[in-house]
Amino acid sequence: MSYRERVVITKTSCLATGIYEMWFKTENMAKVAKPGQFVSVYSNDGSKLLPRPISICRIEGDELRIVYRVTGKGTGTEEFSKMVAGQELDVQGPLGNGYDVNAPYASKKAILFGGGIGVPPMLELAKQLNCEKDIVLGYRDELFLNKEFESYGNVSIATEDGSCGTKGNVLDAVKALGIKGNVIYACGPTPMLRAIKAYAEENGIECYISLEEKMACGIGACLACVCKTKEKDHHSQVNNTRICKEGPVFNAKEVEL
Amino acid sequence: MVNMSVNIAGVELKNPVTVASGTFGSGMEYGDYVDLNRLGAVTTKGVANVPWPGNATPRIAETYGGMINAIGLQNPGLDTFLSRDIPFLKQYDTKIIVNVCGKTKEDYVDAVEKLGDAPVDLLEINISCPNVKEGGIAFGQNPKMAQEITEAVKAVAKQPVIMKLSPNVTDITEMARAVEAGGADAVSMINTLTGMKIDINRRTFAVANRTGGLSGPAIKPVAVRMVYQVANAIKLPIIGMGGIASAEDALEFIMAGATAVAVGTANFHDPMTTVKVIDGIEQYMTKNNIADIKELIGCVK
Numbered sequence: 001m002s003y004r005e006r007v008v009i010t011k012t013s014c015l016a017t018g019i020y021e022m023w024f025k026t027e028n029m030a031k032v033a034k035p036g037q038f039v040s041v042y043s044n045d046g047s048k049l050l051p052r053p054i055s056i057c058r059i060e061g062d063e064l065r066i067v068y069r070v071t072g073k074g075t076g077t078e079e080f081s082k083m084v085a086g087q088e089l090d091v092q093g094p095l096g097n098g099y100d101v102n103a104p105y106a107s108k109k110a111i112l113f114g115g116g117i118g119v120p121p122m123l124e125l126a127k128q129l130n131c132e133k134d135i136v137l138g139y140r141d142e143l144f145l146n147k148e149f150e151s152y153g154n155v156s157i158a159t160e161d162g163s164c165g166t167k168g169n170v171l172d173a174v175k176a177l178g179i180k181g182n183v184i185y186a187c188g189p190t191p192m193l194r195a196i197k198a199y200a201e202e203n204g205i206e207c208y209i210s211l212e213e214k215m216a217c218g219i220g221a222c223l224a225c226v227c228k229t230k231e232k233d234h235h236s237q238v239n240n241t242r243i244c245k246e247g248p249v250f251n252a253k254e255v256e257l
Numbered sequence: 258m259v260n261m262s263v264n265i266a267g268v269e270l271k272n273p274v275t276v277a278s279g280t281f282g283s284g285m286e287y288g289d290y291v292d293l294n295r296l297g298a299v300t301t302k303g304v305a306n307v308p309w310p311g312n313a314t315p316r317i318a319e320t321y322g323g324m325i326n327a328i329g330l331q332n333p334g335l336d337t338f339l340s341r342d343i344p345f346l347k348q349y350d351t352k353i354i355v356n357v358c359g360k361t362k363e364d365y366v367d368a369v370e371k372l373g374d375a376p377v378d379l380l381e382i383n384i385s386c387p388n389v390k391e392g393g394i395a396f397g398q399n400p401k402m403a404q405e406i407t408e409a410v411k412a413v414a415k416q417p418v419i420m421k422l423s424p425n426v427t428d429i430t431e432m433a434r435a436v437e438a439g440g441a442d443a444v445s446m447i448n449t450l451t452g453m454k455i456d457i458n459r460r461t462f463a464v465a466n467r468t469g470g471l472s473g474p475a476i477k478p479v480a481v482r483m484v485y486q487v488a489n490a491i492k493l494p495i496i497g498m499g500g501i502a503s504a505e506d507a508l509e510f511i512m513a514g515a516t517a518v519a520v521g522t523a524n525f526h527d528p529m530t531t532v533k534v535i536d537g538i539e540q541y542m543t544k545n546n547i548a549d550i551k552e553l554i555g556c557v558k
Contacts (some may be wrong), residue, residue, distance in 0.1 A: 002289050004528065042526065048474055049526040050319045072458075092528075214315045216525045217325060219289075221282035223302075223331045224317040236307040237333035247284070 002219070004092045004099060009085050010063060016144040019117070020081040021057070021067045023148045029093050033059045035101065035125035036187075036210055036249045039066065039093030040218040043076040052076045053244070055121035055187070056094060056188045059239025064093075066158075067120035067145065085185030095218050096248045099185060101128045105206050111136060111181035112153070113170050113196055118147055122187060126152035134179045138170040138188065171195055183203065190257055197252040207252035213243050228256040261543040263297070263516050265494050266417035266442035270297035270352055270380045270517060274507065274552060277334075277472075277498045277521030278303055278356035278381060278421070279328065283342035284349075287546035290528035295535060298352035300519060301342060301382050305358050306368040308334035316464035318454045319354050323473025323500070324522060325452050327466030330358050330386055335371050343375055352378040354419065358386060362409050373415040380416050381496075382406065385423030386470070389510045397423035397448070402434035407439025417442035419496060422487070424476075425451050429483045430490035438492045444521070445496035446487060447480045458477040473522040474500040481513050488514020502530060506536020511538075514555040 003101070007024040014020050029039065041053030042109070047166055058065035070077045072211055082240070086116075110131050114122035119242065126135055132154035137146050141161045149155045157165030158173040166173035169192060186196045187210035200207030213225035225243040233241040233252065241247065246250040261272040275298040283301045284293050293299060302443055311331025318325045332338070338355075346353050355377045359365035369380060385397035396402045403420070410418055420436040422429060424447040435443055449470025454463035462468075480499025488495055497515025501507050502523035510518045523530040538550070547553060 004290060046474075047318060047322045048318075049322070050324060051523060051525070068310070090527075214317050216317045216326065217280075217286070217528075218525075219286045221286040221302075222280065222317070222326070222525065223311060223328050224281075224314075224326065226311070226314060226316075226331070235333070236331065237337050238310040238331065240310055240331060 001032055002093055002095055004090065005029060005182065006088050007091045009087050009089065011085055013085055014081070016142040018070045019144050020070065021065060022080060022083070022159065022190065023063050023065045024089065024091065025063055026091070027062070029091070030059050030062045032062050033064060033094040035128050035135055036098035036121055037094040037096050038248060039064065039091050040095060040215075041066070041076075041080065042090040042092070043079055043180030045076070045079060048076050050216055051092065051120050052080070053095070053212070053218055055087045055176035055210070057120035057123050059124055069117045082179050092218065096244055099125050099208060101125070101130070109130050109133070109180075109184040111179060111184050112183060113186035113192070114138070115170060115182065115192040116140065118186070118192070118210070122185065123148055125185060131208065134181055136170045136173050136179065138173070138192065139164070150255070167194070171199055183210065186210070194257045197257060200252055206213065208249055209252045210248045211243050211250060212248060212253070215244050218244050230254055230256060259547065260447065260544070261539060263550060263554075265419070265496065265517055266381065267271060268417060272297040272535050272538070273345055273511065273517040273519060274531055274538070275354060276524060276531060277495065280521045280524045283338075285342070285345055285347060285529055289523070291532055293349040295532050298354050298378070300354040300381060301338075301347055301356055303330045303333060303356045303358040303386065304332045304335055304338045304368070305330070306335055306364055308332065309530065310335070312383035312464055313465035315464050315530050316466075318469070320452070320454055320471065321477035323474060324447070324525075325464055325470055325471050327464045327469035329466065330357070335368055339371070339375055343440050347376055354379040354382045356380050356383050356421070358383040359413050362406055365406060366378050366409050366413055369410050369414050373413070377416055379419055380414055381419040381421050381445055382410055382411070382450075383421050385421050391417040394425065397432065398426055403432055404435040404439040407436045407441050409428060411440040418444050421442040421448055422446040423448045424479060424483055424500045429486065429518055430486050432489040433491045437493055441493060443494045443496065444491070445498065447476070447483055447499045450476055450479065454474060456472045472500070476500050477506060484510055484515050485513040485557070501534065502526070504534050504541060507534050508537060508553065510540060511550070511551055511553050512555070512557040516554055
């Protein structure tokens, strides 16, 4: 079940250059939200029609927290970044499948990967997963949210410029530090997910990845946000599946990146 | 109590509001937000005789007051559609308009024949999709071919046939006359306007197909003008669409000559738009003492 709500913002702040957080109070959304799901956030500017799909970073009581990147001047995300507590927005959600924290594999030793703006959804997952876990976070340079992961597992950092942790990407950190796990959860840019998918296949590790794509409806009707699948998709009858509906979390071996 | 019912080719719609094909799936995904029983009709996403995989991604891009899409008519094919989507829609008290697409005349005829025994109220023939290389718009930009497709479909169709017109032509009335001559029972208009957006950061086209169909409030004045022109050129009923996001928008189309209207891109912005449009039209009629919506159809001469 998902909902359309006019929500009241309770807190906003800037976490790093161009990275913002927003907390808002919901009537129903937070009650049913799961880690890995997302919400559609609508601009208050009538010239911007489409929702901005943003992952859920935190579920606390009746509040949701989203952390997002401002994608440019005059964008919807820039509008959101200028909003303050007390202001209102249209939000729809929670949308998509999310991670299954009660699955049989969820008790296995896990590696959680977050890259860039793929870091935020891993926070609620780290909180809800009841297992031994290594958390590997990749950034270009500036860190954000990394401290908040520390109470949930062993946190390792990789930065492209080497300013913190391992110089390189998240898999460079895994190799450098000898990190091992029996199930992988990952969210981040496509090249990172492609590399993690290959790493998981080579090492025979179960792997769940969260994908993103441009969306129009966010609820599975418009078929804008599809990704290629190995097998014929049950709903679409072609080798294409809906990221917003069947995803955004997929078993890595079932999708082609 | 006002009378909002309208008649399209012998099919009575309880109110003039449907959805634009491709923006609403077959209604399943909108169940959390809209009571489908409220709609005059549900127009389903284009379906072909066999499954189509559609175009590469990205398939959409936002533009000022609108969007560009190049989905490429991805669809599960008629077998799945008939066994899954139609039984779903039959649970509701609304009319069913099935949008049919094809790459060749034979594809259209095959699909329409397969739909013959299905509990479907109206067929909408998509000869105007700008995003597929073969068929689609090719039939919608040449009056002779549009007439031929209409005749071929009409020869086998068991339901009334709506021809969906493209705005990407020099004179839309020429196309309207062609499908009327071909025996169409109604027209729907407009499909999207071919557009392009460049992503200056990636220095390439914003949608993988390079061009896509522009829709949304940005195109509404073009659509209203075309509905007015066609209403004055042919006798067939018109289902008007193109940027409708409110009752006020819908009333413009109706006054320009549309018998029914379709909400499209606005469904993405607010999934409850259809119901708000229906309620808004009713309020307008009550406030202005209009007993029957037929008084408003084409009232602006």
